[in-house]
Amino acid sequence: MNPNRRMLVVGIFFILMLCATLYRLADIQLIHTESFSKKGVNLVQESVNQRTQEVVIDDGRGRFVDRNGESIQKHAEPSLVLFPFLKETSWPAEELSKIVNISSDELKGLVSGTKEPVVLSKDDGLRLTKAELEKINELEIPGVFGIYRQTLLDESLGEHIIGITGENAERLREKYPDRTDLSYKTKIGVTGLEKAFDEFLLPDAETKLLYHVDGDGHPLFGINVKYIADSNPFYPVTVQTTIDKNIQEMAEKVLDKQKVEKGGLVLLDIENNEILSMVSRPTLNRSESTTLTNYMLQPLFPGSVFKTVISAAAIEYGLDDATRQFNCSLNLYGEDDGGQDDGQLSFERSFAKSCNYTFTTLAEELMEKDKNVIENTADKLGLIGPAGWSGEVFHYENFKQLPDEKTGNIWGDEKDKSVAKAIDQTAIGQKNVKITPLAIANMMATIARGGQKEQIKIVKNILYKNGTNMFSFTSNSLGGEELSPITASKLQKLLRLVVTDPEGTGRRFQTSSFEVSGKSGTAQTGKKDENGHTLYNKWFAGYFPSSNPRYALVVVEMDTTSAEAGTNAAFYDVAEEMSKIDERKN
Structure with missing residues (x-):
């Protein structure tokens, strides 16, 4: 190459590099000083921050209180x-x-x-x-x-309910493109109610003490400390949940006492269909992603709790003949494998003792009448679709209080509806049946109310800073067909018999201070522990007191051996504590 041409090329290259550098400097100091990079960094503010020292008194993000107005996580x-x-x-x-x-x-x-x-x-x-x-x-x-x-409070309660926040500048700008006033360090909701109500909770301004310093930390403009406060009378807002702080604390202690390491519980106020307590285990740990999951909103194998659905369908189709006897010495497939020895049982006693053969037989008969009978009945009980509150909130047409809630499932393949063994496994809550604990609690509340199904609330109100009401969440019907009051009444008797029958699977609750009605469940998970022992999901779901139902409760322990499960003990303890709480109220 000609030396002159080479020098010209090199010269142009350096000129282009110089132009790029000058543009970069201009971009930093003149063009995007208040919104630099994808994170939207305010370089002017960051420069000021380097010359200030501050104490943040309040980050300005909205907060959560319980149903009585007591702070749940901050004070x-x-x-x-x-x-x-x-x-x-x-x-x-x-x-x-x-x-x-x-x-x-x-x-x-x-x-x-x-x-x-x-x-x-x-x-x-x-x-x-x-x-x-x-x-x-x-x-x-x-x-x-x-x-x-x-x-933060010394002992955080309801961590999975409230959820966590985190910094994600790109997600912040993507989600709130019009909120240019927000610092790229502004935290947004990642899980739980923090995620669901994020737009309402975003800070308007911080409250802080600050003063300016030089490079050595000495006062730059004298020793005057500025107090910067948010003067907005409406923000930050307060989200008033339906949780009862004292009940939530009690429920968490009960699960710890009974060593429920994976699983949890849901406690509902039946009259208003509001969550009084919801606990998920393992305890939330930000550094371990597996602990972020709220298992009370995840579909799980329900085991024999699902026999409640088969019972409801049998009642509605007239298959609950009180005189009919079932050979409960046979297994679920009608085989005599020596694993059972319960003899002849009626429909009612089959439910109390959780006889598999009775319900697989009834399921096969029901499927001959209607191929969609099982999922239709499950839907009447509020088991399949999301049970959490959803509806119109300002510009949100379908706002969800529990956006992490998953839907339930009955069948994995339509062909299974014509396969006897698949029907049998489905009838006892196995195969592809998966239901959330929240939905099962809702089923029990629905039965206790006589068949009326409603959406579940976990938030009552959004309140402005000055205490006035911003938005109240109404009680909404869950929609769709409902159980007849007669069917609900018969189910109530079956659930009570589980406890009162001398051989019922819930007989330990005969000594409870409350009259308890409910159903147990043991579901194989397909897993084994390190010693080769089969692992199960162990359930007890029900409501109390039986004659005047006020509370619906479901407790589930996941991936446990049958002998080690603390499910029934935890249910018993919560019922006892609720009895004491009611006594103090009266």
Whole structure:
């Protein structure tokens, strides 16, 4: 190549590189200073942040309270704030010492070796009253403040219910393109109610104390600390859930006591079809993705709990002949394999003792009458479709309170409806049958109400900051066909017989303070433990008190050996505790 031409090419290359560099600098300093990169970084604000030190009092995100208005996860913690520039001034540490009961030398020592504000609260052994906070602020010491700071409660409750938040700048901009006021560090809901109500919970502004410093951390504009507060009277909002904080705490302790490591429970207020408590295990751990799943909203093998559906269908099709006897010494396929020895049982006693053969026989007879009878009956009981509240909320036409809730399933293949063994396995809640614990709790509540099925609520109201109502969630019908009151009444008797029959699978509840009605279930999961033992899902689902139902409860322990399951014990304990709670109310 000609030397002159080579120099020309090199020169053009360097000119292009210089232009690219100049454009990059212009982009950073002039063009996209307030929305740089896909994250939408505000470079001007970040530059200011590098020259400030701050204490965030409240991040401005909305919060959750229980049905009685008590905070579920956050509360205002009395705290003492000391800014580091105190070490360069003469300040009356002795006066502060008298109020906070910390020596003046210790107070001075706290700020002597730090460049960041020091915040002391209960976790540091400092317990301050409202009056003491007022005395601290009356001293008017620059750099010393007594504040109420939003912090997480010592013991978080309902972690799977509330869910988690996280930083995801790209997702934030994609989800809220019009909210250019939001910092790229703004947290958004990832799971649970944090996810469902994210748009309502987004912060309007932070409440914080801040001051400006130079590169060495020295005051840049004197020792004045600015208090920046959100003056909006409407935000942040408060989401009032249907959860009862005391009941939720009790339920979590019961599962811990009974060593339910995987599974959980759902407790409903039958009258309003509201969730009083919902617990999922294992406990939520952000660093382990497998713990983020709320199993109460996931379809699981229900086992013999599903016989309630077959019973309902049998009643509606007139197959519940009280005089008919079933040979319950046969297995589910009608074979005499020596595994059963219950002899001849009526329909009612078959339900109480959970005889497989009775319900596989009835299922085959029902399928001859109607190929869709099982799923149609399950739908009448609110088992298949999502049971959680959905409806119109402002511009949302189909807002869901529980967006993580999955739908149930009955059949894996339409051809199975013509295969006897597939029908038999389906009848006892195996094969492809999977139902969420939430839906099973809803089935029990539906039966207890006489067949009336409703959507399940977990949130009652969204409240503005000033306490006025932003939105209230009405009670909605679940839609579709319902069980006849006669069928529901007969199911109520069957569920009670499970407990009252001397050989019923729920006979241990005969000593419960409440009269309990319910159904047990044991479902094979297809898994084995390290010792080769078969693992099951163990259930007990029901309601109480039987004569005047107020609570529907389902407890499930997953992947457990039958002998180790704490399901029935956990159900029993929760019923006992609810009895005590009702006594205190009265």
